[in-house]
Structures are given as structure tokens and as C-alpha cells.
Amino acid sequence: MSKVKCTHCQLEFDETVMIREKDDPNIYFCCNGCQGVYHLLKDDGLDSFYDKIGNATIAPPIASSKQDSSSFDMDSFRQRYIKTTKEGFSQVNLVIEGIHCAACIWLNEKILDDTDGVVEANINFTNNKAKIVWDEDTIKLSQIIDKIRSIGYNAYPYDRSEEDIKATAKKRDYFIRMAIAIFASMNIMMIDVAKYAGFFMGMKSETLHLVHIAEFIFSTPVLFYSGWIFFRGAYYGLKNHIVNMDLLVSSGATLTYIYSIYVLLGGVGHSYFDSVAMIITFVLVGKYLEVIGKKSAIDTMDKIKSQVPLEATIIEENGKKVVPLDEIAIGDIIEVKMGEKATVDGELIFDEATFDESSMTGESLPIEKFKGDKIYSGTINSGQVIRYRATKNYANSTLNNIVTLLEDALNSKPQIEERANEISKYFSITILSLALLSFLGWYLYNGDFENALIISISVIVIACPCALALATPIASLIGISWGADRGVLFKEAKFIETFAKATTVVLDKTGTVTDGKLSVKNIIGSIDNDNLSLLYSLVDSSTHPVSKAIKRYLEKNYINLRQIELENIIQIHAKGLEAIYHGKKLLGGNSQLLKDNGIDISINSQYTIYNFAIDNQLIISFELEDALKSDSKELIEYFQLVGVEPIMATGDHENVAKRIAQEVGIREYKSTMSPIDKANYIESLKKDGKIVVMVGDGVNDALALSKADVSIAMGSGADVALAMSDVVILNNSLLGVKDSFRISRRTYKFIKQNLSISLVYNMITIPIAIAGFVMPLIAALSMSLSSLLVVGNSIRIKEKY
């Protein structure tokens, strides 16, 4: 059986399951959704989408075209999300779901631009946020949403916060400042080549003067425009009686700049315009990365908030009423249709229901609920329409708790940064005082103002720049690029230190220690070829994870599988499937289904069981388990070797957690944990003085990931988990986790070495500078030498493995 690509989504499937286009036998589709979108694009003349998409794959369109979009036209929606532009058009901010590549952006913008009444549609690829402006006289917002859904994407509104607007403006501002600094520094470096060549080969003083003028022109905007934020920072610091790094950077750079101008105007000595530009540029790049981090945190929050349902249907004496979330009161009866999310916490009043709680527990199997059971907000009804009674209002419900906690976590993350500032404060004070003391000392000693000034500046220049500034970033950079080679993506360099000091690692079970996919562990009974094809056809008709697992197992282990047309296939709620074949009754499902049909079954197992019976005769039973990832044992052994304590935390039941923990060799485990429990547990570990690394992949892990000192997510995990994590393992392999530990530990070792080198350098050179022995040329050389030492040492990081 050969595999072919779906013409629309580009995913590969077996040829037999594909829908073939009538007019063109070379065109295949994996589902009706893809076929529908393909025709729509072709009819609208947008088929150049397929040239643009290249080799990228997209998700097949969800059945969202059937979703009701009328809520987008409601008054409550209008008040909250729609603004009017000064021209009188309406404007809404949306998060578009399903964007995978630049072609997706092109397609969405194009189809909206071609729609009558849409004035402007602008989608941001980096954060998938869209701004839509339209004319209400021509088109309704619900029609625009339907248009987006018709091509297989989905849209959610979000409130564009003040914070977001400010963060965007700040990011742009820093970007321009940084670009100017980099541009000018690069030019100065080129001019420097000529200048330093001149030192060794001889240069006329007029030529040197020209070179100084050029460097002056380039360094001036760097200091006063790009470096403005340091002056501002220093000013606010002093106003609050704090000596910060900004003060050292700005005073060091300004004094160097003034001294260099003095040299330029004919004074004795050597100009340092290059140092002015370099100091500002290095520190500014670091600051820009912080600003980007803050902005992406806000984008993540907006994505999470856009997933919160807007309103709920409550049942009143005189009928149904749709109300905003804040108006739901305790005791209200709420109706949830299939595929909708529960809005507040409550208790089921219907006899039974099935809920997808993967956003809470990470477990992919739908959970069966009975009358009186708890319904959690944010979980999805995967069965029939149900009603439940609200036991909490929205503000106190699980979903809102998680959103609020995540928001707090995002706002309070940079703990390490504060400590770094604390250290630099003392460093700054020490250097500034030393410079001042040497100025006073020399001036009082020989009364030569110029000499005293040159000495004090050389103290600042020699202390401030490269070696110390480079010690951490260059080692981190090499560590990070080494990680990227091995499929480990460190989002920010500053976590390497915390990572290397970690004492405890908390692992999620499903999808991290285990595959997150069911597989057949054991078979009880036997089956002949005819019955095998009946079983195959039965499991093929369901998308339930258990059926899928049985299907995968059969396809892998048997070759004579045939598709047989079954009749009257009925899905029995949370139990299994029933079908008829030539008058024979086929049953496939859990033990309860068989018992309900009067079949006596006595299998006692701690695994998930799937039984297959024909005419009330049990034929075969399968035991299924969530298999361990192949390298999980190796990872745990590594942790024990390096003295990091591994702990497993899962939303699953005690016996499953215990079995998995024993199999991989984890001594400590926590079971039946909700997302909030996991986060609290991590908090308590941190309170005990432990440095915690969290490894997870699901939406349910996001909160715990945000609480941990360092968090690692698997690349295939949920968007939110990826957004919350500091490190992403692209190949989903647990060995990636091991690599990330090894890389950060080794990098940290080198950071410490580099810091020692620069410290020793400072200890030797600062006294020499204070003593007045540093000639300009020697200062320049020793500065370069110390930087070279640090860079050269860092290159060794990558050699070992």
C-alpha cells in the first residue's frame, strides 16, 4: 500500500483511505474538509496558495464551518471587543488558530481582502494576532468569521490590553535604538581596523585625526540616542537612591566619550570612541532580549484568554438565556452542547456525561461522569448535550484561577535578573569609587588635572568593558548553539545558571515519561482470519483512542486484513461499539459493555481492557497500556548519577502512577494531581530550598511549568506549554532532556571559568591603572587580550562530546 499526499494539507496517508478527485486522478484528499477548502480556493482563484506553501504541512480543517458564529454579532460581544475607528468603521482584534506558515497568512489576508466590506485585514505571523477593520453597513462580523472558518482556520476575539499596546511600542523603540547602535558599532569596527593597523605600521597624525572624526560621528548617536535609556535608568536609580548598572554604563561611556573628544581636539592620548559604542551596544542587545521576552509573555496570555468561552446558556423557567460569564450565579442550571467548554465549576444533574479533561489532567481518554459528579470549567463536553448546576461563580472557578495564576507567574518571572542587578550594584559602586579615589589621589599628589582625569577614566574603561561583559554571553551563546545542534532549544541564556544548579526534576507522566499513546500489552484468547477482518472493520469505524490503538496493533502484526462493510454501527456511550454483519451481532468495547449484553467476563487487570465478542461469545480481549518512552530509564539513571532527584507528578490514578514509577526507577511520585496541585507542589519544593526543573508537555502542565525555576517542554506539546517553557526539546526525545542538563552544566562551568579570568584580569589591571602605568596602547591591547582569552576559553565548551 503506497502513501500519497493530501493535495490540501500535504499530510501523507495510505492511498486506500484517500478521497480521489473525480476530474483529476492525481489529486487526493485526506478528508471532505480538505476537499471542500481546495475547491473553494480554486473557485476564488486562490490556488496559488499551493505554490506558496512549499513543503510545509497544515492541519486538516476542523469541522468548525458548522460552528455557530452568531455570538460575534451579539451586543455583549460588541461592547467588549468591537471598537469604532475615526473613519466610522468597526475594528476587532482576533487570535487566528491554525496558522502554520507564511502561506496561511497570505491566504487568510487574501480571502478577507477580497471580501466586500472588509477594509483592512492584517495578521501578525509572529504571534498570530489579527486586526480586522470592516464596514458594518456591508458585512457582519459573523460573516467574516464564517469566511475564516470556511478555509479551515478559526478565530477567537481578545481584548487588546493597554499593556500590549505599550509593550509593542517599547519593543519597536528598543529595536530602533539597537539597530542604530549595531549599525554604528559595525562601522566603527571597520574604521578600527585601519586605526590599529596604523599603530603598528605608522600613520600620519592628520590621517589619525580623520579616523577619529569618523569614529566621533558614528559614536555620538550611539551614546545619546541608543544609550539614552541608560541615562534615564541611571537618573531614576539615583532618584530612588540606587546605584545601578545603568549608572556605571552611562557614566563610563560618557567619561570615555568626553576624554576621547579631548584627544580629538588635540589632547595627548588615545581616543576610545570604539569603546563607547561597544559598551552601549553590548548592554543594549541584552536589554532588547528582555523586552522581547516581556512582549511574548503578553502574547501568550492573550492566546490563553482568547480560549475562555464568552458566555454560557442558562436554563430559566421561561426558557434558555445566554448570559456573559460574570452573570452566572451559584445554583444556575447551565446547558453545555457537544464540543463546548464548561464555563464555571459545577455538579452534573443529568444521569451521565463524558468530558474531555485533557486540559486539566493531561489524560487523553474522555472521562465518564455520573449524576452529582464535579464538572470543571474549561473541560470540553465530548458526549451529548448535558445540563449541570453551577457550584461556583466564574471568578472562583478553576479556569479563571488558572488564567489568573498564569498571569501572575508571567509578571513575576525575572527573579534571577533582580539578583544580577544586585551584584552589579556593588560592582558599579566599587569601580566608580575607585575611579573617583584615583582621580582625587593623583590630583592631590601632583596637581595635574589632565593626568588625574586620564587615570580615573582608564580605571573605568579597563574595568567596564569586554572581558566581564563577554564572560557570560559568549559562553552561553556557544552552549545554546551547541544545544540547537542537538535539538535542544534554550529560549533564553539566563536560565543556564539555574539549570546547572538544579537539585530536583519534576516529570509529567503522560507524553513525557510515557508515549501518551496506548499500545497493546497483552492478548487473551485467539482469533481466526475472518473474525480478524470483522474486528479490524469495527475498530476502524471509531476514532476513540482505544479503537485506534487496536487498529494500529492489527495493522502492524497481521497482513490479511480486509475492510468489511458493517451495518448498523452504533456507538455506545463510554462503553464501545455495536454492529451487525450478516445477522451476526458484533460487540467491541470495555467489560461493562459485555456485561450489559449478558456475557460473563472475569478479567481482572490494572490495564485498559478491550473485548471483542460475536453473537454474545467472547472471542478475544486486549490489555492496553501507555508505553514507556524507550529512553526514560536511561534518563532516570543519569539523574541519579549526577545527584538530581527525579519526581513524577501525574493527574492519573495512584496504581498507574506507581507502576510507571517502579518501571522507570523513580522513587518518589505524586498521583491524581490537578494543574493547580502540581503548581503548588513545585512551590513547596522551592520553599524547601530546592531548585526545580519541570518537564511537561500538556496544557495541564503550563501552570507548573511557569512556577518552576526552569521548565522544559517537549516540542510536540501544546502551544501553551511551549510558550511557558524556557527550554524546548525539538525531537521529543528524553535524551534531549539529558542533553539539556549536560550542556547547561558544562556551559555554566565555563561561565565560572570566564568570570574568574576576567576577575583576575581586573584584579591585575585595575591596580596598574590606578598606579598610572596604563598607556593607552597597552590598555587597548590588554582589553583585546582579555576578551580573546574569554572567547578562546568558551570555544572549548563544545569539544568534549
Next chain:
Amino acid sequence: MNSILALELTVGIIVSFTLLGIFIWAAKSGQFDDSKKQMDGLLFDSPEDLQTAYDKEQKIKRMKEKKKPKES
């Protein structure tokens, strides 16, 4: 010799600052806000795509003009 060098430096500085000015204008008008789209924009610059971008601008202009008289 030095006068040639001075001329070269002057021209170089003027040209590079002009280009920098254009870059700042582009950044201030929001063209670099979306780093991913900016990079991929290079893929979509066929004559057809440029025509589409032009048509889009014209459409916005037309719709804004159409809206104005109604308001006043």
C-alpha cells in the same frame, strides 16, 4: 591623499546615514513589528503579489472616501 580620504569618509557617512534614516522610517511605520512575516515577505514579491498589494491600498482608500460624505 588625506583630502581623498576625507571625501570618501564624508560620502560614506552621508550615504550610510541616509540608509539608516530610511530604515528608521520603515521601523517606525511598523514594518519590522512582525519579524517572521518580514522575512517571508521576500517569498511573495511576484508582480501578481505587488499588484494585489496595490489593489489593497486602493480599496482601503476608496472605502474611506465612500464613508466620509456619509459621516458629514
